[in-house]
Amino acid sequence: MRFENMTDAIGNTPLVRIDAAVHGLRNIDLYAKMELLNPFGSLKDRAAWNMARPLLAQAVERGDTVVELSSGNTAKALAVIAGMHGLTFKSVTNRMKVTEIKDLLLLLGAEIDELPGQAECLDPSDTDDPLTRMYHRLAESDGGYLHTDQYFNELNVDAHLNGTGPEIVKDLDGRAPDYFIACVGTAGSSTGVAAALRQHNPEVRVVGLVAHKSDFIPGIRTIDEVHEVGLFDPDVYDEVETITADDAIDGLLTLVRRCGTLAGPTGGGAYQGAVRHLRAIDAQLTERRTAVFIVCDRVESYMSYLRERRPELFGRPPRRNSLRTVTDAEVRQAAVVDVAEAERWIAERRGLVVDLRSPFAYQALHIDGSVNIVDEIFAELLHGGLPFGRRQPVLLVCPVGEKSARYAALLTRMGHPDVRSLDGGIIAWRDAGAELVRD
């Protein structure tokens, strides 16, 4: 395979059978359309390229900025495509919730504009949805934008009508599957694929999956939000069902651990939703049927999402010398000095003063002669052992004397014989009128 451009590698993804031993359906062959293998990482590469391509020549001529309301895969694909053509990409979002994607966008050189959150006091003049707000902004600017408009652009649907859908039919030897299950974001993929499949077999059952109302599954809409989508037409779907974030993660775990498929949450949700929907049907069947679902993107971008929801999946062995293991009894036994005593101790240059506060706070005002090791870094150092010799007397300083007492207790336990904490912390020091300096 030799290509002139990465965009030539978009599409033609494999259709892979899911092992019956995993899904447990007896009469249904279940296949996954592996959209995660697209070059920029997702199904949305197809839509992004199809929507942007016809406008690029003109945009390059004028130096337009590519803009889209997206906090995920569409933004990612458009940012790459814009970059390939020397254009800037701006992502407008309601809330950029997945940190990895945000960081990737920034790495790609994208600008990210967050729209304001909901007003606490009701403001009757604030009647617009994010999309309308973005339209207003584009209208206010005097041009200079290539807006791909994924929620309304038919080219989004066409990418799948002419690409994803026919590929599935070809790989099933010219037959459409009996069931097609897909998550709904812009509805572009499900609408396009459904239309292509129905050209071959009008009887195809299409199931659209949306997120449970109070759940967040990155990339797709909730049951209410889906009605805001311009491309969404309820008649496309024989059924619209909801999946929870838990379903999505359960499915994701099955795909990544057992199916060699490094799927993101919507791939997992589509798998879980498909098996749930098909299980009831499977029990009644007497002949073989075929079902296809879409794996939209890859797992790597969702580590923080998974860590937040399933911390137990990331369980690591406890680290040694951890502050959390210090008991209250140990803290009570830690040596403390009050402000007057500390002033004397410092004046006589009896040892090292370590200020555990943030660098900014330290730089603004601190005790003369102290060194700054912010607590996070201090904790990190202690995992490795004592960062100073046992014969080096130490005075620890923090805001109110609590953290420093805990660290003093920890250092004592680690075998340091001469460590103490400033009682009441730097706030007591300030309140006593003792000297604070800045350099």
Added chain:
Amino acid sequence: MPLYLSPRIGPTLQSALDETALMAQLSDALGSPLGVILPQQVADNVAAFRSIFSAHRLAGQIYYAHKANRSSALVRELAATDAGIDVASLAELQHALGAGFGPQRIMATGPKNEEFLWLCAVTGVTVSADSVGELAALATLVTNWSLPRVRVMARLSGFSSTGVRFTSRRSRFGMSAAAVSEVLDLIEKHAGALDLVGMAFHLDTIGLPEKAVALEGCLGALDECRRRGLRPWSVDIGGGFGVDYLADGTQWERYTTALTEAVLGRRAPLTWAGHGYGLRAEGGHVRGALNLYPAHRPVSGPAYLDRLLRTTAPEQRRPLGTLLLDNMYDLHVEPGRALLDQCGLVLTRVLEVRDEANGDTIVRLDCNARDVSLEEHGVLMDPVVVHRTTTAAAGPVGVYLFGNLCLEADLITRRKVFLPSRPRTGDLLAFVNTAGYLMDFSATQALRQPIGRKVALYRDGGAWRWCLDEQYWPVHRRVEAA
């Protein structure tokens, strides 16, 4: 299935509601509408906020945003706690002083006229200044009247962030965070008149990320102060901590989904004249945004403050609470709505219940939409029916609540309200948890209809007692048993 939006009712409020005979008596004696204030609850709410301060080891003041309710009982009860008060008008300042707040516990915010500024300066309350012009006017006042230095906070707005750009709604208030050096120049020029004690903001948003950017912006401004040798020690993060109005989040979800369907015409209208609360249908799709208070807010009040303090500062990458503490700054808050959670209700009398030819049931109340301003503030929450006699026809009923003004628009709420049982003429509807902004914030005497009276209801010696709001003082005169 009736689409209830049942209010969240705490034990104190419930125990007051259970006094049905007393409620009926009060309503008969003092008229409808009647604001019922539970002043003692506010002290518990102060303590709940205080406990978040303690958990983060932060010092600072909880300033009650007086604008949320005109009640004297609340202000006097608060004067007996360790809270402060945020006053936003000359009359509110007079009220606070008269209720027992000393000037060191008062913060003056909002747009101010010269009289307001003068009384602030003479009494020595802290002035949270909205503009450079206000600071200049204050300095002139202090100089001309040879007054002692006035403590000032500089209210900032228009904070910027790096990386992800967080847009905030434009605010009428505050000085540009980017131009803080101008503000400090002026303060230094008038060092004899103005004593800068901190930086402030108040953002009208429920969004934590915007507040995180603003708080970190204040830290940056305070850094600039330190560079110049000024020593302000506090950050005031304003109000907007919110209230969780509903008992059951699934009711809220069911209701809003049903509203979307109704707007799309997929089910019978849930509102008067098909009002969509900001949603509208265009070509089979929903447009607009739900223009409502998020009545189901599990993280609100003190918990919201806690969440904010735990939020990592976008630039310095440390929790905001830790940064405040690192810098030895006091944290000030100005909660209005959140501090009045569960602090009162509005009692209204049912004048008429009738069934219309089209099947709608109308309940006409002796109050208007300004007396219980749920609609104006976008709070969707059901009233509680207080039956005078035994329950009328059992079973739920969907009704429209009409007000007493001769105005087509005077509906207490434009949505159909589902009540668990049908009220009768003379019964009472209690709009609970309305002390914050929903009681008298916009009450008027249009059509010469009276503004509702207010009573304070308090526990004393194990019993509920009441007096007119203006008669209430935290020192309760024991009523001797007869």
